[in-house]
Amino acid sequence: MANDTLIKEEVELQDNSWEGGKPPFKVSYGKLMMWYFLLSDAFTFAGFLIAYGAIRFSSATWPIPDVVFSTVPFGLEEYFTFWGGHAPLLFVTFMSFLLIISSVTMVRAVQEGHRENKRGVVYWMFLTILGGLGFLGCQAWEWSNLIGKEHMTVTQNPFGTHTEGGTYLEGDGHHIHKGDTFRAGDGYLIHMDKKTHEFHKLAYKTESGEVKHQEMGPKAFGALFFFITGFHGFHVFSGVVFLIIIMINVMTGLYVKRKNGYEMVEKMGLYWHFVDLVWVFVFLVFYLL
Amino acid sequence: MGHHSYEESKKKVFMGMILLGVVTLIEVIFSLFGKGHLGWDPHSSGNVTIFGFSFNIIILIVALIIIALSLYKAYFIIFEFMHMKYEAKGLAWTVLLPTTLLIWAVIAFFQEGSEWNNSREQIKTYDERVIDEADAFSGERGETKLINENMMPKDKDE
Secondary structure, three states: OHHHHHHHHHHHHHHOOOOOOOOOOOOOHHHHHHHHHHHHHHHHHHHHHHHHHHHHHHOOOOOOHHHHOOOOHHHHHHHOHHHOOOOOOHHHHHHHHHHHHHHHHHHHHHHHHHOOOHHHHHHHHHHHHHHHHHHHHHHHHHHHHHHHHOOOOOOOOOEEEOOOOEEEOOOOOOOOOOOOEEOOOOEEEOOEOOOOOOEOOOEEEEOOOOEEEOOOOOOHHHHHHHHHHHHHHHHHHHHHHHHHHHHHHHHHOHHHHHOOOOHHHHHHHHHHHHHHHHHHHHHHHHHHO | OOOOOHHHHHHHHHHHHHHHHHHHHHHHHHHHHHOOOOOOOHHHOOEEEEOOEEEEHHHHHHHHHHHHHHHHHHHHHHHHHOOHHHOOHHHHHHHHHHHOHHHHHHHHHHHHHHHHHHOHHHHHHHHHHHHHHHHHHHOOOOOOOOEOOOOOEOOOOO
16 A cells, blocks of 8 residues: 555656656756756867867877876986886876875765764865865976976977987987987977077988988977866866865855755765866876877 | 765775776876887887778777776766766766767867878968969069978968
8 A cells, every 4th residue: 555655656756747846857956057067068178178189180290198298296207217217107197196086085075964974074175175286286397397397388399209210310418319219109308408598409310311300299289288287277276266165164064054965065076076087088188198 | 875874885985996096007007008118019010090090009909998998987987976876867868968979079070180181281282372373463472482391381471
């Protein structure tokens, strides 16, 4: 008997789902709209990343990511002697871990919210904020290293790729020495002369005996890199700002009064995981492939 | 939520962190391997041509594995961390279905990109012709062809 009533109610619920009063997706308006905002944001990011792919396919050469992103703070890459003083992708891997960990602490904050545990929410949100700030700090270092030290900007890109094999006729005083050989597809960084402020394009002899000079890489790489990672970094930054505001709200006891299991923290969680999700693809497209 | 006890959920979240970390690490190792940083040089293997793109076979396989792992990470973040698994089916479909449009966007734009690459020579000849015709029309002959080494057309100085 009780079962029949239950089934009847369920059928009624389905029939009346367009008549208002009950949310058909069983979520609040705010949470649903957060999902749709994230969907639209996903399309924005997808547009940028697809543009990157299209321009990469349209270029005869493209900078090699593990050559471009082979530095770590404090010059620690010099200790990686087995990779010739480079630390390919290690720093961005660390950045990825930071974002993953901050995503996990956010899940914990949401869980504590469901239990109405105010102290727990504040604790885990605080750790999430630290993770976000850590990521932003790493990105700031990465950018300043690329712009200040390696002189890549939105309009110039000193990271090139050889299209044929050969031998260097001079060294650059960094990692390339006179007589070093290279093959087609090897990447290089053209260093800037400290006195003349001009790029020192090394001379090399091709396998057919021709003497040529290194060429700058495709400009679009710098513009796409700074624009897309900048757009992601801006999302992280806004996320940190919102996290701080909501954490303060939690501390004042605002969400206790709402008695909805800290739903605002949950909505913030969705946004924060989305930032991590976008990083999965930025990491894939810019660094791994 | 509400499908597991608190302790179970806590453990699940921790396991999720380990999983994402390990998958990321595997991706990086594959990427370094494909670039020849782990002692074996992929350049020694042959090339294949698919849809007009020439790929090194090993690098192609490595890239596909990395893409698959990234998609798995995305799935895990959406379904576990963002709780899509526990939402109403309708909600999940309205969010996930539109993203399938991106599959075509990727195919179309990458194809377009490689087409630009193939037609660069043609574009160069065309640009030279246009500049020649413009010169002839205005009655001036430029001292230099306004084409630089990179084959990119430059705006003519007024």
